[in-house]
Amino acid sequence: xxxxxxxxxxxxxxxxxxxxxxxxxxxxxxxxxxxxxxxxxxxxxxxxxxxxxxxxxxxxxxxxxxxxxxxxxxxxxxxxxxxxxxxxxxxxxxxxxxxxxxxxxxxxxxxxxxxxxxxxxxxxxxxxxxxxxxxxxxxxxxxxxxxxxxxxxxxxxxxxxxxxxxxxxxxxxxxxxxxxxxxxxxxxxxxxxxxxxxxxxxxxxxxxxxxxxxxxxxxxxxx
Amino acid sequence: xxxxxxxxxxxxxxxxxxxxxxxxxxxxxxxxxxxxxxxxxxxxxxxxxxxxxxxxxxxxxxxxxxxxxxxxxxxxxxxxxxxxxxxxxxxxxxxxxxxxxxxxxxxxxxxxxxxxxxxxxxxxxxxxxxxxxxxxxxxxxxxxxxxxxxxxxxxxxxxxxxxxxxxxxxxxxxxxxxxxxxxxxxxxxxxxxxxxxxxxxxxxxxxxxxxxxxxxxxxxxxxxxxxxxxxxxxxxxxxxxxxxxxxxxxxxxxxxxxxxxxxxxxxxxxxxxxxxxxxxxxxxxxxxxxxxxxxxxxxxxxxxxxxxxxxxxxxxxxxxxxxxxxxxxxxxxxxxxxxxxxxxxxxxxxxxxxxxxxxxxxxxxxxxxxxxxxxxxxxxxxxxxxxxxxxxxxxxxxxxxxxxxxxxxxxxxxxxxxx
Amino acid sequence: xxxxxxxxxxxxxxxxxxxxxxxxxxxxxxxxxxxxxxxxxxxxxxxxxxxxxxxxxxxxxxxxxxxxxxxxxxxxxxxxxxxxxxxxxxxxxxxxxxxxxxxxxxxxxxxxxxxxxxxxxxxxxxxxxxxxxxxxxxxxxxxxxxxxxxxxxxxxxxxxxxxxxxxxxxxxxxxxxxxxxxxxxxxxxxxxxxxxxxxxxxxxxxxxxxxxxxxxxxxxxxxxxxxxxxxxxxxxxxxxxxxxxxxxxxxxx
Numbered sequence: 001x002x003x004x005x006x007x008x009x010x011x012x013x014x015x016x017x018x019x020x021x022x023x024x025x026x027x028x029x030x031x032x033x034x035x036x037x038x039x040x041x042x043x044x045x046x047x048x049x050x051x052x053x054x055x056x057x058x059x060x061x062x063x064x065x066x067x068x069x070x071x072x073x074x075x076x077x078x079x080x081x082x083x084x085x086x087x088x089x090x091x092x093x094x095x096x097x098x099x100x101x102x103x104x105x106x107x108x109x110x111x112x113x114x115x116x117x118x119x120x121x122x123x124x125x126x127x128x129x130x131x132x133x134x135x136x137x138x139x140x141x142x143x144x145x146x147x148x149x150x151x152x153x154x155x156x157x158x159x160x161x162x163x164x165x166x167x168x169x170x171x172x173x174x175x176x177x178x179x180x181x182x183x184x185x186x187x188x189x190x191x192x193x194x195x196x197x198x199x200x201x202x203x204x205x206x207x208x209x210x211x212x213x214x215x216x217x218x219x220x221x222x223x
Numbered sequence: 224x225x226x227x228x229x230x231x232x233x234x235x236x237x238x239x240x241x242x243x244x245x246x247x248x249x250x251x252x253x254x255x256x257x258x259x260x261x262x263x264x265x266x267x268x269x270x271x272x273x274x275x276x277x278x279x280x281x282x283x284x285x286x287x288x289x290x291x292x293x294x295x296x297x298x299x300x301x302x303x304x305x306x307x308x309x310x311x312x313x314x315x316x317x318x319x320x321x322x323x324x325x326x327x328x329x330x331x332x333x334x335x336x337x338x339x340x341x342x343x344x345x346x347x348x349x350x351x352x353x354x355x356x357x358x359x360x361x362x363x364x365x366x367x368x369x370x371x372x373x374x375x376x377x378x379x380x381x382x383x384x385x386x387x388x389x390x391x392x393x394x395x396x397x398x399x400x401x402x403x404x405x406x407x408x409x410x411x412x413x414x415x416x417x418x419x420x421x422x423x424x425x426x427x428x429x430x431x432x433x434x435x436x437x438x439x440x441x442x443x444x445x446x447x448x449x450x451x452x453x454x455x456x457x458x459x460x461x462x463x464x465x466x467x468x469x470x471x472x473x474x475x476x477x478x479x480x481x482x483x484x485x486x487x488x489x490x491x492x493x494x495x496x497x498x499x500x501x502x503x504x505x506x507x508x509x510x511x512x513x514x515x516x517x518x519x520x521x522x523x524x525x526x527x528x529x530x531x532x533x534x535x536x537x538x539x540x541x542x543x544x545x546x547x548x549x550x551x552x553x554x555x556x557x558x559x560x561x562x563x564x565x566x567x568x569x570x571x572x573x574x575x576x577x578x579x580x581x582x583x584x585x586x587x588x589x590x591x592x593x594x595x596x597x598x599x600x601x602x603x604x605x606x607x608x609x610x611x612x613x614x615x616x617x618x619x620x621x622x623x624x625x626x627x628x629x630x631x632x633x634x635x636x637x638x639x640x641x642x
Numbered sequence: 643x644x645x646x647x648x649x650x651x652x653x654x655x656x657x658x659x660x661x662x663x664x665x666x667x668x669x670x671x672x673x674x675x676x677x678x679x680x681x682x683x684x685x686x687x688x689x690x691x692x693x694x695x696x697x698x699x700x701x702x703x704x705x706x707x708x709x710x711x712x713x714x715x716x717x718x719x720x721x722x723x724x725x726x727x728x729x730x731x732x733x734x735x736x737x738x739x740x741x742x743x744x745x746x747x748x749x750x751x752x753x754x755x756x757x758x759x760x761x762x763x764x765x766x767x768x769x770x771x772x773x774x775x776x777x778x779x780x781x782x783x784x785x786x787x788x789x790x791x792x793x794x795x796x797x798x799x800x801x802x803x804x805x806x807x808x809x810x811x812x813x814x815x816x817x818x819x820x821x822x823x824x825x826x827x828x829x830x831x832x833x834x835x836x837x838x839x840x841x842x843x844x845x846x847x848x849x850x851x852x853x854x855x856x857x858x859x860x861x862x863x864x865x866x867x868x869x870x871x872x873x874x875x876x877x878x879x880x881x882x883x884x885x886x887x888x889x890x891x892x893x894x895x
Contacts, residue, residue, distance in 0.1 A: 003888065003893050004893065005891070005892050005893050006892050006893065007892055010892070076851060077891065078850065078854070078878055078879075078890045078891050078892075079878060079879055079880060079881055079887055079890055079891055080887055080891055081891040081892075082879070216879060216880030217880075454701065455701060523738070525734060525736060525738035526738065526740060526741070528696070528699075528734065528738070529734065529738045529739075529740065529801070529804075530740070530750070531696070531699070531727065532694065532696060532727055532731065532732035532734075532805075533727065533728075533731070533750065533751040533754070533804065533805070533808065534724050534725070534726075534727040534728035534729075534751065534754065534755060534808065535724075535750075535754050536724055536754075539754055543740075543750070543754075544740055544741075547741070548741060
């Protein structure tokens, strides 16, 4: 906001929380990126690192929650300020869930005996990964700038993710029917794709929060 | 290093010195004023001490049936009886001039005292009686050593012969000194030994009563209207300015006003406490109005607002809430005005309350004088003994003032409400 | 929206040459607490004092427009302000009990309006008022003590009891809690909420939290203009006007 509060501490405290959200968001994006790499090339050490980083992300979620709570208790924000103080709690929770999905992706990928790189389902899933990563990066920018148009575009792009998920599901089914011996691999691939679809849904939730901060309108309620 | 001591700088030593200087200057000022008060009161009380007691001479008066006729008191010449009694006490005195001096040992009032005692107690008739009679002021002064006997005889008020008689009487136990109540119960007199304050006191009280009953209601009423109801416009501010100016008008001007209006135009009785009270009321009105307005102003407006918001009419709001809260302050102002009026002389001189009044006035229409006027008259008298009377009258005036102030303090304490 | 109980239409108020209120159109609903908020000098107190015509006491004050309570025009020539104020009570910023006993404070309004015919009835109505103001249990055994011997919060509730004793239709409150500590404030706020079912309450407050806590409707004033009015829950969560937003979130507006 270009017009500052009379009590400058509120703005400083709120900006610090926003910085933490961005930090957490970037870490989550890198987790997805790492998990996708693990999906393509099995690497036990990387999986361990990923799990450790997820714990760090959980800690960041708690830290943001605590800071937002303190901000509300001490500054008693109203209207826009209240939404700005409340939203980090929700956004951090969504990011934390995305982080969980990245972790579960890495663990599941580890179960694949050899990454079936040439499979169509695998390629689609990687495509989904790239898409949700850009969506996440964009929504972080939209959050920073309170840009509801950008947030709306991010929400629209989730349709692509859903479509890709359906395509991966179909490709997986086809693979099972063609080669029933590799059925387990294909089921894993279908579930991996589903993970990224869930990441897309959480990103859409964040986009809805961004919209609510600015307009005060709850998209889920009006939908 | 933080330094909290007086050497910490900040120009402290100079500031503390200035502080001390001012406090000492204040103490000194109070000391000076106290000293003057003590000197003033001391001299007044010293001068007045003589009035506390008076001298009496025991005279053997012949009240036998051959000397007087008990049935016809009114026509008896008690002066003659007294004179013959004095001659009987000192048979050697032959010369006319000496006889006169002898008679002068007793007060000229003494013959009336014999008459009064006889009227009160007719049993005294029929034989020679020894009566205590008031001595003259010169004898009293001599007894108290106030007459310098080292001066030549013709320069003092008491002759050698008189001194000899006094000594003789004293040896015979025929002179005594008693507490003097007459000062408080008698009216004025040409003779200092029997002159009293009562007529002036009653005159003052009558005047004050008239003054208070006029100026308090009028003043309070005017103040309430001006403060609470009058619209703020040019007329009210003009009135306000004039009231403030009136408070500074010399009191003699009010006396002139009383003389021309009350006496000249309305023809009210001259020298009466009624006119005196009216003039004093005119004089105290501005004081009372100003004090009452200040008292009204100091009442928090929240009382009035609360009453108005409850639906009280403006008059109800003022009379139920503002007035009771302002009353102590108003009373103080009124008493300050009354004290001023009590001590006022000039306007009373103008309307004739300067007369020689022997009898205690019975109503506000009878001629009377007032305490400060009486003090002025006595201070102006040639007789030495009147100096003491003056001082005593001042004490009476001061006691009256203190009593008035005390009553106000008590009244305030009773009326005052916390808010 | 239900029919408004108090309706201000095109209200302009002037103090001499200064205009304090500009074209105010405001509806105040019955049996609701309406909070008037805004920075100092915004005209909220002026509007409050226009409702019971306390502004009449200021010689230079001029009212223009129409203000109706229950369909009756408050500024009609036939209106007697005494009758108006008997039915539109007011509670002030600083607790201002009369310097009289607690009993006398509450009984005063009843006495001047002769609302009680007997001593017994007077006592009953004083008791009822003190009970309604939630003060009875604290003062029942010391009704003869002076009103200003009570604590600040109790004094303010005494003032409320004094106001409701004459059973007005409307109670106007001018920052009633600004001189009270938070606990006393909470007690008075609870009282205001309980009075809502019987009275229409208009409250001016500097505390936005207080307006948010106790009012059903909030009107925001700025520089003598009514900027926004609406349900309190909307005004404080999602104000429609930028100025309102800036004010309630503590930005320079």
